[in-house]
Structure formats: structure tokens, C-alpha cells
Amino acid sequence: xxxxxxxxxxxxxxxxxxxxxxxxxxxxxxxxxxxxxxxxxxxxxxxxxxxxxxxxxxxxxxxxxxxxxxxxxxxxxxxxxxxxxxxxxxxxxxxxxxxxxxxxxxxxxxxxxxxxxxxxxxxxxxxxxxxxxxxxxxxxxxxxxxxxxxxxxxxxxxxxxxxxxxxxxxxxxxxxxxxxxxxxxxxxxxxxxxxxxxxxxxxxxxxxxxxxxxxxxxxxxxxxxxxxxxxxxxxxxxxxxxxxxxxxxxxxxxxxxxxxxxxxxxxxxxxxxxxxxxxxxxxx
Amino acid sequence: xxxxxxxxxxxxxxxxxxxxxxxxxxxxxxxxxxxxxxxxxxxxxxxxxxxxxxxxxxxxxxxxxxxxxxxxxxxxxxxxxxxxxxxxxxxxxxxxxxxxxxxxxxxxxxxxxxxxxxxxxxxxxxxxxxxxxxxxxxxxxxxxxxxxxxxxxxxxxxxxxxxxxxxxxxxxxxxxxxxxxxxxxxxxxxxxxxxxxxxxxxxxxxxxxxxxxxxxxxxxxxxxxxxxxxxxxxxxxxxxxxxxxxxxxxxxxxxxxxxxxxxxxxxxxxxxxxxxxxxxxxxxxxxxxxxxxxxxxxxxxxxxxxxxxxxxxxxxxxxxxxxxxxxxxxxxxxxxxxxxxxxxxxxxxxxxxxxxxxxxxxxxxxxxxxxxxxxxxxxxxxxxxxxxxxxxxxxxxxxxxxxxxxxxxxxxxxxxxxxxxxxxxxxxxxxxxxxxxxxxxxxxxxxxxxxxxxxxxxxxxxxxxxxxxxxxxxxxxxxxxxxxxxxxxxxxxxxxxxxxxxxxxxxxxxxxxxxxxxxxxxxxxxxxxxxxxxxxxxxxxxxxxxxxxxxxxxx
Numbered sequence: 001x002x003x004x005x006x007x008x009x010x011x012x013x014x015x016x017x018x019x020x021x022x023x024x025x026x027x028x029x030x031x032x033x034x035x036x037x038x039x040x041x042x043x044x045x046x047x048x049x050x051x052x053x054x055x056x057x058x059x060x061x062x063x064x065x066x067x068x069x070x071x072x073x074x075x076x077x078x079x080x081x082x083x084x085x086x087x088x089x090x091x092x093x094x095x096x097x098x099x100x101x102x103x104x105x106x107x108x109x110x111x112x113x114x115x116x117x118x119x120x121x122x123x124x125x126x127x128x129x130x131x132x133x134x135x136x137x138x139x140x141x142x143x144x145x146x147x148x149x150x151x152x153x154x155x156x157x158x159x160x161x162x163x164x165x166x167x168x169x170x171x172x173x174x175x176x177x178x179x180x181x182x183x184x185x186x187x188x189x190x191x192x193x194x195x196x197x198x199x200x201x202x203x204x205x206x207x208x209x210x211x212x213x214x215x216x217x218x219x220x221x222x223x224x225x226x227x228x229x230x231x232x233x234x235x236x237x238x239x240x241x242x243x244x245x246x247x248x249x250x251x252x253x254x255x256x257x258x259x260x261x262x263x264x265x266x267x268x269x270x271x272x273x274x275x276x277x278x279x280x281x282x283x284x
Numbered sequence: 285x286x287x288x289x290x291x292x293x294x295x296x297x298x299x300x301x302x303x304x305x306x307x308x309x310x311x312x313x314x315x316x317x318x319x320x321x322x323x324x325x326x327x328x329x330x331x332x333x334x335x336x337x338x339x340x341x342x343x344x345x346x347x348x349x350x351x352x353x354x355x356x357x358x359x360x361x362x363x364x365x366x367x368x369x370x371x372x373x374x375x376x377x378x379x380x381x382x383x384x385x386x387x388x389x390x391x392x393x394x395x396x397x398x399x400x401x402x403x404x405x406x407x408x409x410x411x412x413x414x415x416x417x418x419x420x421x422x423x424x425x426x427x428x429x430x431x432x433x434x435x436x437x438x439x440x441x442x443x444x445x446x447x448x449x450x451x452x453x454x455x456x457x458x459x460x461x462x463x464x465x466x467x468x469x470x471x472x473x474x475x476x477x478x479x480x481x482x483x484x485x486x487x488x489x490x491x492x493x494x495x496x497x498x499x500x501x502x503x504x505x506x507x508x509x510x511x512x513x514x515x516x517x518x519x520x521x522x523x524x525x526x527x528x529x530x531x532x533x534x535x536x537x538x539x540x541x542x543x544x545x546x547x548x549x550x551x552x553x554x555x556x557x558x559x560x561x562x563x564x565x566x567x568x569x570x571x572x573x574x575x576x577x578x579x580x581x582x583x584x585x586x587x588x589x590x591x592x593x594x595x596x597x598x599x600x601x602x603x604x605x606x607x608x609x610x611x612x613x614x615x616x617x618x619x620x621x622x623x624x625x626x627x628x629x630x631x632x633x634x635x636x637x638x639x640x641x642x643x644x645x646x647x648x649x650x651x652x653x654x655x656x657x658x659x660x661x662x663x664x665x666x667x668x669x670x671x672x673x674x675x676x677x678x679x680x681x682x683x684x685x686x687x688x689x690x691x692x693x694x695x696x697x698x699x700x701x702x703x704x705x706x707x708x709x710x711x712x713x714x715x716x717x718x719x720x721x722x723x724x725x726x727x728x729x730x731x732x733x734x735x736x737x738x739x740x741x742x743x744x745x746x747x748x749x750x751x752x753x754x755x756x757x758x759x760x761x762x763x764x765x766x767x768x769x770x771x772x773x774x775x776x777x778x779x780x781x782x783x784x785x786x787x788x789x790x791x792x793x794x795x796x797x798x799x800x801x802x803x804x805x806x807x808x809x810x811x812x813x814x815x816x817x818x819x820x821x822x823x824x825x826x827x828x829x830x831x832x833x834x835x836x837x838x839x
Contacts, residue, residue: 147386172386175428180649186613187650190642191710192634192666211662214652218696222648223381230382232344233374234395234442238366242400244393244407 006143010057014144019153021253021260022145026137028260032267033133036276037091039122042129049136056140066139074131082124083114091278092119122280147171152245161241169227177220184215287357288313289450289481290337295351297332297341306332307506310351314483316449319476321492322485323517323526324503325729326701330485333503334452337483339368356449369395373443374452378459379435383427388414388438391427395446413445417471432599433464440471451475453484457491458727461598461754463794469495487729490527490799502526523818527730527757530800530817537821548741548764549749552590561625562586563718563748564610564640568619571605579605581772582619587718592741593750594759594780597769598794603752606769607720610750612636638667641716645723647700647707656682656698656706657691663714674713681713684743701732712743719743721751725758737762757800760784761816768793780814 009015014022033045085095095117102113145153151168155161185195188211200208231237249257270276291313298305307329314320322330335341342349343365353360355371376382385391389410396406414420417437422430427438436456443451453472457465465488473495476482486492489500493514500517502510510520523533537543566585572578580602587593587610595603608614609621612628612635621628623636644650653659660678669677682688685705690698695706704724711719724740725733741749741762753759759766759780766783768776770793776783784790785805787797804814810823 148390168386169384172384172427176380183644183646183649186608187642187644189613189633190611190637190644191650191663191714192637193662194632194634194666211650211652215649218651219648226376226378226381227384229340229344230376230384232340232365233338233369234446235366235369235398236394238364238398239400242397242403242406244390244397244403244410246403 006058006062007146010144012057012144013052013055014140015057016252017256018247018249018253019145019149020156020247021249021256023153023157024257025260026141028264029137030134032264033130035267035271037123037126037130037278038276039126039129039279041270041276042126042133045133046129046136049133053136053140056144058140058143062143063139070135070139071132074128074135077131078124078128081127082120085115085117085120091123092280095119096280118280118283119278123278126278149245149247152243152247155243156247162237165236165241173223173227176223177216180219181212181216184212184219187215188212286315288354289316289356290314290483291352291354291357292337293352295333295336295349295353297336297347297349299332299345299347302347305348305506307336307503310508312501312508312511314450314481316481317476317479318499319472319482319484319495319497321489321497321500322483322503323487323489323500324509325525325731327699328503329506330503331454332506334374334454334483334485337450338372338374338452339363339365366399369448370399370446371448372450372452373446373448375436375439375443375454375456377455379432379439380459382439383435383442385427388419388422388425388427388430388441391438392442392445394442399446409445409447410441413441416444417441431464432459433461433467436460436464436468437471444475449481451480451482453482453486455485455487457486457488461794462756462796463598463791465491465754466494466796488527490529493529524734525731530798530803530820533817534803534821537818540818542822543816543818546738546742548592549590549746550742551745552747560589562588563624565622566606566609566619567622569609569616569621570618571609571614571616578772580609580616583774585767585774585777587748587750589747591748591750591765592763593748593765593767594763595750595752595767595769596754596756596759596793596795601769602772603769604722607642607722607750607752610636610720611640611642613642634666637663637714637716639716640718640720641711641714643708643711643719643721643724645726647695647703650707650710651695651703654694655692656687656695659695659706660691660710660713663710667714677713677715681709684712684739685709686739701728701736704728705736708740715745717745717747719746719749721749723753724751725753725755756784756795756798760798760800760804760814768795770794781808784814 017025029045029048033042036042036045095115096119098116098118098121100113100115102111105111150171151164153164154167155164159167189195193211195212267276293311295310296305296308310333312320322333324330332341335345336349336353337355339360341347355368360368383391384394392410392413393406396409401409410423411420414423417440419434419437419441422434422438427435430438436459456468456472460468469491472482472484484492484497497514499511499513501508502517502521510517518528518532518536521528523536564587566583569580569583569585570578571580583606585606595606597603605614609616609628610623612621612623612631612633615621615629623631624639628636651659653662657678660681661674664674664677678691679688682691685708687702687705687709690702695703698706704727708719708721708724719740721740725737728736737758751758751762763780765778766776766780767774768783775793781804784801787801787805790797800817803817803820804811807820807823808814811820815823
């Protein structure tokens with residue numbers, strides 16, 4: 001199985017709160033993190049994210065794969081920024097050299113060299129920490145938020161019935177889509193198709209993915225016709241909807257919403273007052 | 285007579301993008317407490333008729349609609365879908381695709397939520413509908429993890445909760461194993477007896493006969509060919525186009541010429557099968573997932589030259605998992621699978637595909653190429669066959685499935701039956717010697733699939749065939765070996781007349797004996813092996829007494 005719902009009831013900080021309150025907190029956290037480049041500020045956010053992750057009740061075994069994948073991904077990109085020095089130009093103007101490494105060979109007369117500077121190093125760390133915090137907060141969601149509650153959660157956050165239900169429906173069909181994909185992959189492998197052997201440029205690679213992409217897409221289109229019929233036949237969209245599931249804010253949820261608002265406002269104010277910009281320790 | 289619940293007068297409909305009407309001059313009525321069976325070949329207009337009755341035509345499907353429909357005495361022409369949906373409930377063919385909720389209770393609540401009913405009433409109606417269908421224990425389960433039969437009941441519960449007077453069922457048995465199908469039929473009968481008006485579209489006419497439909501409406505090319513009781517149906521239809529009870533076929537086939545004798549697997553000579561090693565061999569194979577151990581338990585199994593094997597068993601018994609091991613898509617957690625004597629752990633799927641072709645159940649899961657030729661060339665090219673050879677293989681495969689001359693057409697524009705044939709040809713073009721098929725007849729009508737199976741078992745160059753099926757009669761007619769699976773175990777493996785002999789035990793394995801099985805068991809002393817009903821009719825010593833008994837036993 002490619003995709004399956006990981007949700008179950010857990011002893012978990014996330015599940016202690018109402019899902020609406022949690023999404024508000026999540027949004028505030030995201031927006032606030034993106035306001036800063038200062039490693040010290042980002043460390044605070046990373047700490048919060050780490051606490052959420054460790055108290056999520058999701059075992060290491062369960063989240064090992066996605067977590068390692070994300071970790072490898074952001075490490076790779078942070079390292080790439082570090083090597084090229086790109087991306088940081090917007091937040092720092094001066095660079096202080098720690099060391100310049102020149103390779104002992106040349107390609108057509110050009111000798112490759114890496115300049116290791118304080119700014120690049122700290123920028124890579126900051127970038128890593130930023131994405132790491134967001135990733136930790138996001139990764140726990142499918143494990144801890146009940147898929148049956150997505151619709152009412154987004155309805156409760158003020159989205160219209162139709163959009164809220166569309167989100168709910170998406171959650172319902174992700175596993176089905178995953179299974180269709182797996183079936184198609186198996187069917188094509190049985191015809192000697194080997195995903196590992198795909199080579200060539202981007203366009204050639206996409207073309208060689210057609211045996212997977214075409215059937216999965218066609219299948220999704222055919223299926224969506226049935227889904228629309230099934231919804232029409234059961235009077236979807238004729239008037240205001242009653243949602244069977246109900247959510248109730250408790251004191252703790254109100255406190256979390258208050259905290260989220262405060263977090264965001266304080267972050268906004270600090271950022272407005274030019275705090276939290278890119279920071280390198282004053283060692284020179 | 286009371287006012288009919290469904291009253292249809294001179295109804296015709298043409299889809300906007302098609303030149304010909306899909307249905308023409310349809311007139312009929314149905315009463316409360318009536319079960320009306322709607323039968324006919326694929327493409328005869330059954331689904332269009334259902335869409336007219338539930339209001340999707342002309343509201344979601346545009347086109348030219350003529351004629352009148354009254355439901356419960358009211359014309360539906362100007363009613364909104366929300367009103368119609370409270371009078372007519374529809375269960376679509378594939379329950380998987382119409383279940384909208386992530387949990388059972390949310391799914392059943394869906395229509396009631398849309399109608400804006402008070403929450404307390406919604407909860408009460410959910411409980412009622414689930415209890416009525418005997419699935420209250422599923423209330424808090426995830427819909428994705430239900431079995432096929434359970435999904436169908438949940439879809440039905442979602443419709444019943446809206447308390448319709450009329451129920452439309454579009455091929456409700458299509459994806460169910462025999463025992464689940466029988467259970468669904470029992471529930472339908474119960475609902476009819478309690479006063480619901482049920483219109484049921486179904487290919488499996490013979491199965492529906494067990495619950496005594498009041499009348500049958502037979503459609504052909506968009507028109508009504510017959511409307512009346514079952515006895516009359518037998519008079520108008522040919523036993524080759526619609527599957528009738530075996531006793532009925534036996535009676536009528538006597539007047540016709542005997543069916544041609546099939547040349548099963550013509551490339552395999554009897555003498556050469558003896559003493560040779562098996563093509564595929566399972567040794568103590570077990571398999572399981574982290575969340576679901578014991579999908580297969582210690583399976584010992586062989587595929588030999590000359591075998592035509594039917595794999596039977598309930599949904600979830602492990603049939604598909606078993607065949608996925610043969611092609612190497614799955615590798616055993618313990619034990620081993622040998623293909624031509626080589627352990628599947630040392631072979632890639634592509635390597636195994638050179639000898640073993642696997643046709644998946646749904647052609648739409650594999651067809652992708654812009655032309656039939658490209659589709660068929662995909663497999664051999666992946667196996668690095670040289671171009672001139674690929675062309676030859678493609679042309680031969682097309683000829684075998686009777687699609688020569690269609691190589692430039694896009695496969696996705698063909699009819700379902702033709703797509704199915706393309707999907708088989710796409711495997712045949714790889715020159716596989718063993719053909720494995722998952723539910724080869726699903727979604728096709730009787731005449732189509734019988735012709736198709738006749739052609740398959742007579743394919744040249746094939747040394748063994750294995751197919752998974754829910755259709756016991758398919759096993760009786762075509763297989764020379766039956767493998768029966770139950771809860772991950774291979775519980776029986778042998779000649780059809782050996783394995784299917786004990787009718788009581790079959791029930792334990794969720795198989796339901798058919799009229800053809802009973803007839804064959806009765807006539808086995810004369811025939812010596814299982815045969816199709818048409819062939820049984822021409823056995824020299826079949827006398828009337830046996831025939832009458834068999835008719836009794838199925839009705």
C-alpha cells in the first residue's frame with residue numbers, strides 16, 4: 001500500500017486540542033517562522049516544533065520514513081545553499097571569509113573554488129532550522145487529525161460548505177488514489193516496465209512516465225464522474241448543510257487560539273521593528 | 285389497482301454528443317412491493333434508463349429528452365434533485381466510488397446532512413439503516429478498509445437512510461463474491477416484501493431468479509424487447525445471450541446442434557506433459573504485511589503444462605496475492621516460488637514476464653498508449669525484443685484477440701470489451717507461455733465473455749492458463765483444475781469434479797452452488813467430467829427425469 005491513513009487516537013498534545021484551534025496555531029506558527037532569519041529566534045520555533053513532534057504520540061517506527069526523507073531533503077538543500085552561496089544575497093551584503101578551498105585541478109582553464117564564509121555558514125543553518133520547524137509541524141498532522149473531522153474543521157474555520165466538503169472528500173480519496181497508482185505500477189511492471197531504468201533528460205523522463213501517469217489520470221477522471229453522480233443523487237449542495245460531527249471549543253482551545261494570536265502579533269511587531277533579521281555572531 | 289409508483293411513458297433520450305438515441309420509446313410501470321429486473325447486453329441503454337429515473341438526466345447529463353416520468357404520481361420534469369432523491373434511492377455499480385465518507389457513520393449521514401435534517405434525527409436514521417442491514421457493528425469503521433460486500437451494504441444504508449419509496453440498483457452483484465451476492469439478494473427481497481419498489485439492473489439474471497423478480501424488462505439497442513413474467517422471458521431469449529438456469533438451457537439446447545468441442549491449449553501435447561518439471565512451483569509460501577500478517581499461509585502449489593486452473597475463493601481469501609507471487613510482484617516472507625526452476629528472489633518482474641503474462645482485472649489500469657500498436661509493442665520493447673520481431677508479435681497478438689486492422693486506433697476510445705481484449709493482447713505480444721488473468725469476465729455481458737473465454741483457452745503458443753474468478757460456472761466449463769483458497773490457505777486443489785463435489789463444504793468457503801454445478805453433479809456418472817449445459821443436453825443418456833429434478837433444485 002502506497003498511502004494509507006496513519007491516524008488513530010493517541011495520547012498526544014495535538015489531539016488534546018480541538019482541530020480548529022490546532023490549525024489556527026499551525027497557521028500562526030507558519031506565518032511567524034517565515035518572518036525571521038535570526039538563528040536565535042528560529043531556535044525558539046524549532047524547539048516548539050520539536051516539542052510538538054515528541055509529544056505527538058507518533059512512534060519513531062511510524063514516522064521514520066517520512067521524517068528521514070524530509071531530513072535528507074532539507075539537509076541536501078541547505079548544503080547546496082552553503083556551497084553555492086545563493087539565496088542568501090537578499091539577507092546579507094558583506095561576507096567574512098573563513099577559508100577558501102581551491103581544488104587542485106581545472107576544467108578548461110577554470111579552477112573551481114569554494115569560499116567558506118561566516119555568512120554562508122549561518123545562512124545555511126538558519127535555512128535548515130526554518131524548514132525543519134515547518135516540516136516537523138506538518139508531518140504530525142496526518143497522524144493526529146481525524147480524517148473524518150477535516151470537513152467540519154474547515155467549515156468551523158469559516159470556509160463555505162462546498163469547499164469544506166471538498167477538503168473532506170480529498171482526504172477520503174487519497175488512499176483510493178494511492179491504491180490505483182500501485183495497481184497501475186504493478187500492471188506495467190508485469191509488462192516489463194522498470195521505473196529504475198528511466199533515464200535521459202527531463203522531457204524524456206516525463207515521457208517514459210506516461211505508462212503510469214496516463215492510466216492513473218484516466219482512472220481518476222472516470223471515477224470522478226461517479227463521485228459527482230453519487231453526490232448529486234444524495235442532494236449535495238441544495239441548501240445549507242448540517243454537519244453530523246460537532247466540535248466544541250474548550251478552555252484549553254481558547255487559550256491555544258489566544259496564544260497563537262499573541263505569537264503572530266508579537267512576531268509581526270518584532271519583524272516590523274527590524275528584529276530577527278539575519279544574524280551572525282559578532283566575532284570579527 | 286393502486287397508483288403505480290413508477291410510471292414511464294414513451295421515454296426517449298439522446299446524449300448531446302451522440303447521433304443516436306440511447307433509449308427509445310420506453311413505456312412501463314412498477315408498483316410498490318414489486319421487484320422489476322432490468323436485463324440486456326452491455327450498451328443496451330440500461331444505465332441511461334436508470335439515470336432518467338433518478339433525475340441525473342437531464343440535470344447532470346445533457347441531451348434531448350422526450351416522454352414522461354411520474355414518480356408516486358408526480359411528474360419529475362420540474363422537480364429539483366433534492367426532491368427526487370427523497371423518492372428514489374440509487375446504488376451505483378461500484379460501491380467503492382460512491383462512498384463519500386471516511387467513516388461509515390459519516391457516509392450514511394451524507395444525504396441527511398445535505399437535506400439539513402436536525403442532528404438528532406440524522407443519528408437516529410443512521411442507527412436504523414445500519415441495524416436494518418445488520419451492519420451496526422461497522423458504524424465507526426473506516427470505509428476504505430471494508431470488504432466489497434460490506435462497502436455495498438454501507439452504500440445501500442446511505443441511500444435507505446433517506447427513506448426512498450423506490451430503489452434503483454445498478455448491477456449490485458458485479459463486484460461481489462458468491463456468498464456476498466446471495467446476502468445482497470436476500471436483503472433486496474426483504475425490502476421488496478416490506479413494500480419498497482426495486483428496479484434492479486443485472487447481468488447475472490440466473491442469480492436474480494433465486495429471489496423471484498415479479499417481472500423482467502429486457503432491453504435491446506435502447507428499446508424494450510420484452511416486458512413480462514419470467515416464464516415469458518424464457519420463450520423470447522436465446523440461452524446464448526442471457527445466462528438462464530442450467531435446467532432451462534438443457535431443455536432447449538436439445539433442439540440445437542451440439543456446441544463445437546474446444547481445442548484446449550492446442551500447443552500442449554498430452555504425452556509431453558508427463559514427467560516434466562512444473563512451470564511454476566510454490567514451496568511452503570507464506571506472506572504477510574506488518575499490519576496484516578498471514579495473507580498467505582504455507583502454500584504448496586504448482587502450475588504445470590496443460591493446466592487450465594480456476595482459482596476460487598471469497599473476497600480477501602488471498603487469490604490475488606497468490607498470483608502476484610507467481611509474477612514476482614510480491615516475494616514470499618517465507619518459503620520460495622520457483623519459476624522454471626529459478627527462485628523468484630533472484631528474478632526481476634521483467635525477467636519473469638518473459639515466460640509469464642499477467643492480465644490485470646481492469647484494462648483502464650494499464651492502457652496508456654496513443655495507438656493499439658504502441659500499446660501492444662510496449663511489453664516486447666521493454667523486454668528488448670528487436671524491432672522487426674516486435675512488429676510480428678504485435679500483429680499475431682492482434683489476430684488472436686480478433687482485433688486485426690485496429691492497430692492505429694487509440695485503445696482508450698474502444699468499448700470496454702475491446703479494451704479487455706487489447707489488455708490481453710498486450711500480454712500475449714510478449715510471447716508469454718503462461719497466461720494469468722484476474723477476473724477475466726468482470727464487467728462484460730454473458731455472450732461476450734463466453735465467446736472471449738472460448739477464444740482464450742484455444743490460444744496457440746500458450747502452455748498453461750490460470751484465472752481468478754467468482755463465477756463458479758466459468759470454472760466448471762473451462763478449467764481442468766480448480767484451486768480453492770480460504771483465509772490465506774489453499775484448501776483444495778484438483779479436478780473440478782473432485783473439488784466441487786461436496787456442495788456442503790463449498791458453502792463453508794463462501795461459494796454458492798449454481799444450477800450448472802448441481803446438474804453436472806447429477807449427470808457426472810454419464811458425462812465423466814464437467815461440461816457446459818449445452819453439451820450436457822447432447823449426452824446420449826440424459827433423460828427427462830434428471831432434467832426436471834435439476835430445475836427444481838435451483839428455483
